[in-house]
Structure formats: C-alpha cells, structure tokens
Amino acid sequence: MISSRIRRLWNAYAPEIVVTILLILAFVISGWREPRFLDAAYLFDRSTLYTEIGLLTLSMTLIIVAGHIDLSVTSIIAFVGAIIATLYSRYGIPFWLLIPLAPVFGGFLGAVNGYFVARRNLPSLVVTLATMALYRGMAQILLGDSSLMTPPDYTGIERVTLPHTYLHTPLVIWITLCLVFAALLHRTVFGRYITVTGVNPEAALYSGVPVAQTLIRLFTLSGAMAGVCSVLLLSRLGVARYDHARGWELDVITAVVLGGTSIFGGRGTIYGSVVAFLLITIVQTGMGVAGVKAEIQVTAIGLLLLLAVLLSRLTTGRK
Amino acid sequence: MNGINGAPLLRTTGLSKSFGAVTVLEDAGVELRAGEIHAFLGENGAGKSTLAKLIAGIYRPSAGQIERNGRPVTIHNPREATELGIALIPQEPRTFPDLSAAENIFVGRLPMRSGLVDWKSLYGRAEELLHELGVALDPRQPARSLSVADRQMLELAGALSLNAEILLLDETTASLTPGEVSRLEVILRRLSAAGKSIVFIGHRMEEIFSLCDRATILRDGKIVGERMISETSPEDLLRLMVGREIGEKVVRGSVPTGKPLLEVKGLSQPPLFHDISFSIRRGEIVGLAGLVGAGRTEIACALFGLSQPTAGTILVDGKPAEIRSPRDAMGYGMALAPEDRQKQGAFLPISLWENASLSSLPRLSRRGWLKDSVSRTLTTEWVKRLSVRCREIEQPLHELSGGNQQKVVLAKWLETQPKILLLDEPTRGIDVHAKTEVHRLICELADAGMATLLISSDLPEILALSDRILVLRSGRIVREFDRSEATPEAVIAAAGVSTGLPDKPRSMVA
Ligand SMILES: Nc1ncnc2c1ncn2[C@@H]1O[C@H](COP(=O)(O)OP(=O)(O)OP(=O)(O)O)[C@@H](O)[C@H]1O
Numbered sequence: 001m002i003s004s005r006i007r008r009l010w011n012a013y014a015p016e017i018v019v020t021i022l023l024i025l026a027f028v029i030s031g032w033r034e035p036r037f038l039d040a041a042y043l044f045d046r047s048t049l050y051t052e053i054g055l056l057t058l059s060m061t062l063i064i065v066a067g068h069i070d071l072s073v074t075s076i077i078a079f080v081g082a083i084i085a086t087l088y089s090r091y092g093i094p095f096w097l098l099i100p101l102a103p104v105f106g107g108f109l110g111a112v113n114g115y116f117v118a119r120r121n122l123p124s125l126v127v128t129l130a131t132m133a134l135y136r137g138m139a140q141i142l143l144g145d146s147s148l149m150t151p152p153d154y155t156g157i158e159r160v161t162l163p164h165t166y167l168h169t170p171l172v173i174w175i176t177l178c179l180v181f182a183a184l185l186h187r188t189v190f191g192r193y194i195t196v197t198g199v200n201p202e203a204a205l206y207s208g209v210p211v212a213q214t215l216i217r218l219f220t221l222s223g224a225m226a227g228v229c230s231v232l233l234l235s236r237l238g239v240a241r242y243d244h245a246r247g248w249e250l251d252v253i254t255a256v257v258l259g260g261t262s263i264f265g266g267r268g269t270i271y272g273s274v275v276a277f278l279l280i281t282i283v284q285t286g287m288g289v290a291g292v293k294a295e296i297q298v299t300a301i302g303l304l305l306l307l308a309v310l311l312s313r314l315t316t317g318r319k
Numbered sequence: 320m321n322g323i324n325g326a327p328l329l330r331t332t333g334l335s336k337s338f339g340a341v342t343v344l345e346d347a348g349v350e351l352r353a354g355e356i357h358a359f360l361g362e363n364g365a366g367k368s369t370l371a372k373l374i375a376g377i378y379r380p381s382a383g384q385i386e387r388n389g390r391p392v393t394i395h396n397p398r399e400a401t402e403l404g405i406a407l408i409p410q411e412p413r414t415f416p417d418l419s420a421a422e423n424i425f426v427g428r429l430p431m432r433s434g435l436v437d438w439k440s441l442y443g444r445a446e447e448l449l450h451e452l453g454v455a456l457d458p459r460q461p462a463r464s465l466s467v468a469d470r471q472m473l474e475l476a477g478a479l480s481l482n483a484e485i486l487l488l489d490e491t492t493a494s495l496t497p498g499e500v501s502r503l504e505v506i507l508r509r510l511s512a513a514g515k516s517i518v519f520i521g522h523r524m525e526e527i528f529s530l531c532d533r534a535t536i537l538r539d540g541k542i543v544g545e546r547m548i549s550e551t552s553p554e555d556l557l558r559l560m561v562g563r564e565i566g567e568k569v570v571r572g573s574v575p576t577g578k579p580l581l582e583v584k585g586l587s588q589p590p591l592f593h594d595i596s597f598s599i600r601r602g603e604i605v606g607l608a609g610l611v612g613a614g615r616t617e618i619a620c621a622l623f624g625l626s627q628p629t630a631g632t633i634l635v636d637g638k639p640a641e642i643r644s645p646r647d648a649m650g651y652g653m654a655l656a657p658e659d660r661q662k663q664g665a666f667l668p669i670s671l672w673e674n675a676s677l678s679s680l681p682r683l684s685r686r687g688w689l690k691d692s693v694s695r696t697l698t699t700e701w702v703k704r705l706s707v708r709c710r711e712i713e714q715p716l717h718e719l720s721g722g723n724q725q726k727v728v729l730a731k732w733l734e735t736q737p738k739i740l741l742l743d744e745p746t747r748g749i750d751v752h753a754k755t756e757v758h759r760l761i762c763e764l765a766d767a768g769m770a771t772l773l774i775s776s777d778l779p780e781i782l783a784l785s786d787r788i789l790v791l792r793s794g795r796i797v798r799e800f801d802r803s804e805a806t807p808e809a810v811i812a813a814a815g816v817s818t819g820l821p822d823k824p825r826s827m828v829a
C-alpha cells in the first residue's frame with residue numbers, strides 16, 4: 001500500500017524528487033567543504049547576485065509549460081533599463097516615478113511577442129529570437145556603447161534587509177513571487193489553461209479554452225517580470241548598459257528544464273523550477289568559492305542537467 | 320466459410336499483461352486460423368486492444384507465449400511483427416500530419432530509386448491501394464487535413480501493402496458509414512478467402528454477424544468464451560461480454576413542437592458545404608446523416624466557431640449569434656463533442672478529472688481560483704454514470720482504454736450543461752452497454768429542453784434517436800425525413816452509395 005503510493009508519487013513527480021535530493025546533496029557537500037555555506041548571512045548576501053535569474057525562472061516555467069519559449073526576456077531587461085535611464089537622465093523624469101513603469105514597459109514588449117505568437121500563429125522560438133535581437137538592438141541605439149548612470153541614492157537599495165533578518169529586498173520579492181507563481185500555475189483557471197494548452201493546443205481550442213488570450217497574457221506577464229528584473233539590476237549595478245543580462249536566458253531555461261518542466265510543454269511545477277534554480281546557484285557559488293574555473297563550472301552544470309534528466313526518466317520508463 | 324479446418328497461423332497461450340500492479344489481460348489463449356475472420360468482443364476496457372497489441376509486438380507480454388505457425392516466437396517490436404507477417408490497424412491511427420497520405424501509407428519503406436525517393440511509383444502505388452479500398456482521396460494531400468476514417472484507411476492501405484498474413488483491425492469500422500463498412504467487408508472477405516487470418520475488433524453486432532466466423536469474448540481482462548458465429552446469437556454474446564442483463568433500448572417519446580432554439584440560414588463555406596438551412600427546436604434531436612466527407616463534421620465545426628462560413632446566419636433563440644470562436648459558441652450555450660476525440664478532445668497525460676472539468680472551469684471556479692474538489696466530485700459522478708472503467712479519477716487519461724477515453728471526453732461536454740449540443744459520432748468506440756447509457760442520457764437531456772444535432776455514421780443510432788433526419792450529400796442537404804418516414808433503406812439511398820469515386824474532391828477538410 002505504502003510502496004504503491006510512493007510509486008505513484010515517483011511516477012508523477014520524479015524530476016522534482018531528483019532535484020530535491022541533488023539539492024540536499026549539494027548543500028551538504030558545499031557546507032562540509034566550505035563552512036561559510038552554513039552561514040545564513042553569507043548565503044543571503046550571495047543570493048542577491050542571482051535574483052533576476054530566479055525571477056525569470058518563474059515566468060519561464062509558465063511559458064515552457066504552455067509549450068512555448070521566450071528568449072527575449074533578457075533583451076527586455078536591457079531595453080527597459082535603457083528606456084528608464086534615458087528618461088531619467090535626458091528628460092529629467094523623477095526616478096521613483098519610473099520604477100513602477102518598468103513592468104509596464106516590459107509587459108508591453110512581452111505583449112508584442114504574445115501578439116505574434118497567438119494572433120499570427122508564429123512559432124514563439126522564431127518570434128522571440130527576433131525580438132531578442134530587436135530589443136537588444138534598440139537598447140544599443142538608445143545607449144550606444146556607453147553606460148548611463150542611475151541616481152546614486154537608488155543604487156544599492158537591493159542591499160536593504162528586512163528588519164532583524166538577513167533577507168534582502170530582492171530575496172523578499174523573489175520568495176513572494178515564488179508563492180504567487182505557484183498559486184497561479186497550480187490553483188487558478190489561468191494556470192490550468194496554460195497546462196492544457198501545452199498538452200494539446202488543438203484540443204484546448206476545441207474545449208473552449210481561450211488559447212490566444214491565455215498566450216498573450218502569458219507573454220505580457222513574462223515581459224513584465226523582465227521589467228521588474230530590470231529595476232533590480234539597475235539598483236545593483238548603478239548603471240544601464242545595452243549588454244546587461246546578455247545570455248542569461250540560457251541559464252533560466254536550464255533551471256526550468258532541470259526542474260522537470262517538459263521542454264515540449266504540458267508538464268512542470270514551480271516547485272521543481274525553484275529547487276533546480278537553488279541547486280544551480282549553490283553548485284555555481286560553491287565552485288566559485290572553491291576556486292573552480294568558469295569553464296569547469298559550465299561543464300558541471302551541463303553534466304548535472306543530463307544526470308537529472310536521465311535519473312528521472314530511467315526509472316519511470318517515460319518515453 | 321472455409322476457415323473451420325484451417326491450420327492456426329498463430330496461437331497464444333497464457334498471454335498476460337500487467338501495468339505495474341494492475342493486470343489488464345490474464346491467461347489469454349486464442350488461435351488465429353487461416354481463412355477465418357475472428358472477432359474480439361468485450362466492453363470498453365475488457366482488454367481487446369491489449370491482446371491485439373501483444374500479438375502485434377506493440378506491448379511485450381508479462382507472461383505467456385505466442386506461436387507462429389507452430390513455432391514459439393518472441394515479438395520485440397512492431398517491425399518484427401511485420402517480418403512475421405502480422406499487421407495491426409490501431410484504434411487511434413498514428414499519422415504523421417505533415418507527410419502526404421502516400422508517405423503515411425509507406426512510411427519507413429518508401430520506394431527508392433538510386434538513393435532517392437521514387438515519388439512517381441510512391442504515388443502510383445498509393446493511388447492503386449486507395450482505389451482498391453474505394454477511398455477517394457488524393458495521395459499527395461497532407462495527412463493533417465484527413466478525417467479519422469480516412470486516416471484509418473491509410474493504416475489499412477499500409478497493412479495491405481505489406482501483404483500481411485495476419486491482419487488485426489482495432490475498431491476500424493467505428494467511424495465509417497454503412498456504405499464504407501460494406502465496402503470494407505467485401506475486401507476483408509476477399510482477403511480471408513485468400514487464406515489470410517483476420518482479427519476484427521468492433522462494437523456493432525450487425526457487423527460481427529455479417530462478417531465474422533468466430534468470436535472470442537473478453538471480460539475484465541479474461542477470456543470468458545469462444546463461439547462460432549453461426550452457432551450463436553447477439554444476446555448470447557452480449558450476455559457473455561457484460562455478465563449481467565443489459566438495460567432496455569431507448570425509445571424516444573413525443574416529438575417536440577416548440578419554437579426553434581437554433582436556426583441556421585443559408586450557411587455556406589465552399590467547397591465544404593453550401594446553402595445549409597435547418598432549425599432545431601428546444602427538446603428536439605436532429606440527425607445529420609451522410610457519407611464520410613459529405614460535410615457533416617465541417618458544418619458542426621462552423622456552428623461552433625472553429626471555422627468561419629463565407630455566407631449565412633446563425634440564430635440562437637431567435638437572435639442572430641456572432642460566433643467567432645468556440646468560446647463565443649459556448650457563450651450561446653453550445654457544446655461540441657468533436658469527432659476526433661484523441662486529437663481534439665483528449666489531454667492524455669493529465670488526470671481524468673482535469674480532463675472532464677476543463678470546459679466547465681468558468682463555472683467550477685471562483686474569481687479565477689479553481690474549485691478542484693467540486694470538479695473531482697462531479698467527475699466521480701460521470702465515471703459512475705457512463706461506467707468509465709478506471710482505477711481512480713487521478714489516473715492520467717492515457718492509461719484508459721480507447722472507449723473509456725471517449726467517455727471522459729463526452730463527459731467534459733455534458734458537464735458544461737449545454738442548451739445546444741452538437742454531437743459528432745458520440746458513441747464511436749463505445750461499448751453496447753455504455754452506448755445505451757449515452758443514448759438514455761441524450762434523450763433525457765432532450766426531454767429537459769436541450770436541442771441536439773446528432774452526427775453519426777451508426778445508422779441504427781440516428782434512426783433510434785432522431786426526431787428528424789437531414790441527409791447531406793456533397794455538402795448540401797438533399798433530403799429531410801420525419802421520424803415516421805425514415806427507414807434505413809431510404810436514408811442510405813438519399814445519402815448516395817459510396818461509389819469509391821469522389822463526388823467532390825475530399826481535400827481541405829478542416
Ligand atoms: N498504460 C496503461 N496503464 C495502466 N492501465 C492501462 C494502460 N493501458 C491500458 N490499461 C488498462 O487496460 C485495460 C484494457 O485496455 P484495452 O485498451 O485493451 O481495452 P479495450 O478492450 O480495447 O477497450 P475499448 O473498447 O475501450 O477500446 C483498461 O482497463 C485500461 O484502463
């Protein structure tokens with residue numbers, strides 16, 4: 001009886017279980033090799049470096065579960081950053097006014113993706129590959145090769161912690177959004193529509209699921225999240241540059257896939273993505289601290305991905 | 320028939336199949352003889368497809384043995400089955416949507432000439448095969464645009480081209496109309512006379528009795544009997560299959576005479592259908608008969624907002640309805656149970672209850688939040704009502720047998736509590752017992768005021784349920800019958816005989 005329940009749990013959530021075990025292993029090994037890893041203050045301090053990737057992992061999970069991809073998010077980060085910095089330094093618009101506008105700009109850029117994917121029926125890989133170049137290019141048109149400063153009193157607000165804790169602002173935002181996204185995917189009609197669209201888009205349409213509307217909202221959300229990341233990144237770095245966040249989309253997709261989301265859509269959990277993201281972060285930080293060279297780090301992440309996928313497939317016999 | 324003394328071409332002994340802890344087929348022993356048409360009978364989920372798949376190498380047995388021509392063999396995969404002269408036409412056709420019809424027939428063994436595909440011979444041979452089957456379709460057209468029936472014909476053509484000695488047909492006739500079934504019967508009889516062994520899986524008793532020589536009856540994964548068809552009766556077989564008495568046939572009550580709920584005026588979408596006008600009253604069931612490809616499915620799709628007609632109006636409750644998408648149609652209280660349920664209705668990797676509740680989510684949620692416990696309860700009721708065979712409603716849909724998947728998809732639509740129900744082959748692949756149950760349900764809903772458009776290739780079904788029957792031919796309504804005038808002969812005559820020649824090009828089916 002018990003074994004059959006475990007069996008069923010395993011069949012349904014093998015990838016999540018695998019990454020959880022790997023995460024615990026990684027944590028134990030790193031803590032043993034480098035005692036600083038057991039120091040919460042240190043850990044939370046390091047965590048700010050990865051918040052943007054952590055945030056993008058959440059929205060990318062939804063996109064991939066829906067059977068799509070959004071490669072343009074990192075370009076949206078750079079473009080929105082460029083817009084904000086330009087409006088601030090060239091047109092003197094107060095910075096605090098621009099902060100809440102960042103997700104709006106990002107959402108608009110995402111909606112453009114959504115329009116082409118949902119209404120024009122173009123593959124999202126192609127659309128966002130194009131806008132990835134387009135948005136990056138527009139950021140470069142705005143900024144050229146130079147950096148634009150953001151107000152100094154804004155730089156570093158990401159280092160502010162919640163009173164009496166080690167929790168930095170970005171971490172608080174991230175944890176909150178983890179819960180929000182988990183609820184969104186697993187508890188709302190929107191989330192169910194995302195899943196079934198990923199499983200079988202044709203049947204979803206026949207079943208009365210507003211497929212196009214769902215996709216447009218989804219890409220808008222993805223863009224808005226990039227907008228949020230853009231603000232956080234500006235605060236951390238203090239400057240806007242056209243090449244910000246370049247290449248991060250692959251790290252994001254790696255985390256999502258490592259967490260058990262099917263790259264073909266229709267399956268995935270926020271929990272899996274979050275654990276996988278933490279796993280990658282710990283492995284990378286651990287290796288960084290231990291002085292492992294960058295190229296070895298990349299190799300290790302690649303191996304990790306293969307290992308996790310193999311482990312969860314072999315035993316469930318999923319095709 | 321000449322099969323009685325034929326030598327067994329294939330024999331299974333003690334064949335069993337389990338998935339995890341569940342045994343779905345146990346200790347099955349059958350003999351397939353040359354020149355014999357052998358029926359596998361049973362309710363949905365009895366294990367018919369499983370037995371066929373074991374013989375065709377799609378599944379590996381958990382226990383037991385298969386002998387081919389008296390020699391024990393292990394069939395590891397479909398390819399080895401092919402080499403042993405065994406071909407299966409599966410319940411759900413596996414088609415590559417982007418390949419042409421001809422490529423699908425010869426997939427994996429395209430004719431080659433000096434290292435390149437010999438297209439001329441490919442299309443030529445495909446054309447020959449299709450002609451032999453009496454299917455009027457262009458071998459060059461992409462499979463994406465083909466109906467289930469047509470895709471099944473591609474599978475059959477592929478199997479024939481292999482010249483297999485043992486041919487297994489898993490519910491191939493389920494989506495065919497009477498004319499097409501009789502054409503297929505002729506072909507199967509010819510093959511069997513030529514010494515082939517044929518396994519025929521189906522739920523329609525008429526077909527079993529007109530075609531088959533012998534029947535093996537399965538119930539709950541076990542073989543419960545074997546009969547010579549000439550020495551048995553439908554009642555006897557049904558009793559064996561069901562193991563209990565079957566409910567009475569449904570009889571429709573009085574004919575409704577209210578105001579029309581759905582009116583269609585001059586609906587056209589060339590070249591699929593032209594100038595379609597009809598109306599359905601509250602509580603009325605209108606049958607739409609016609610050959611496969613006559614445009615029945617296309618009309619239903621247009622009504623449901625899946626395609627945009629070029630002319631005509633649709634009125635719901637007397638008011639013009641703007642229908643651009645299924646969502647709009649649902650807003651007018653419509654529901655469509657589509658023909659190709661695997662492709663257009665089923666979400667195979669997710670649970671039964673997530674499938675069954677999907678179309679009713681606006682009702683089964685509050686402010687966008689899911690009320691999953693309500694969905695689960697409702698699904699449990701449907702499972703009982705339609706006697707869906709499953710272990711639990713958390714099971715992913717793909718673990719159910721074909722017929723049980725159909726029931727879940729049907730439940731999804733009935734769950735929406737529609738005012739206007741468009742049913743496209745509602746009982747395709749559903750067993751006798753459940754079929755009666757579905758019929759009873761349709762009648763009940765009609766009595767409660769629902770307007771129903773019933774598309775069915777199953778003539779007895781159309782005749783039993785419809786208050787009126789519209790006959791479609793080449794995309795036009797050519798006859799209308801009242802219930803009192805409708806006889807099988809009259810309807811078939813009006814639909815036109817399947818000559819095997821296209822009465823219009825069948826390409827571009829939506
Ligand atoms: N992958 C699977 N995992 C678990 N159970 C399965 C799986 N595939 C089939 N089954 C079960 O095996 C049983 C027999 O299925 P099978 O497809 O052979 O039925 P069938 O007689 O062909 O029914 P139908 O008339 O509906 O096609 C069903 O109860 C089904 O739920």
Ligand SMILES: [Mg+2]
Nearest residue numbers: 368410720721
């Ligand atoms: Mg079956």
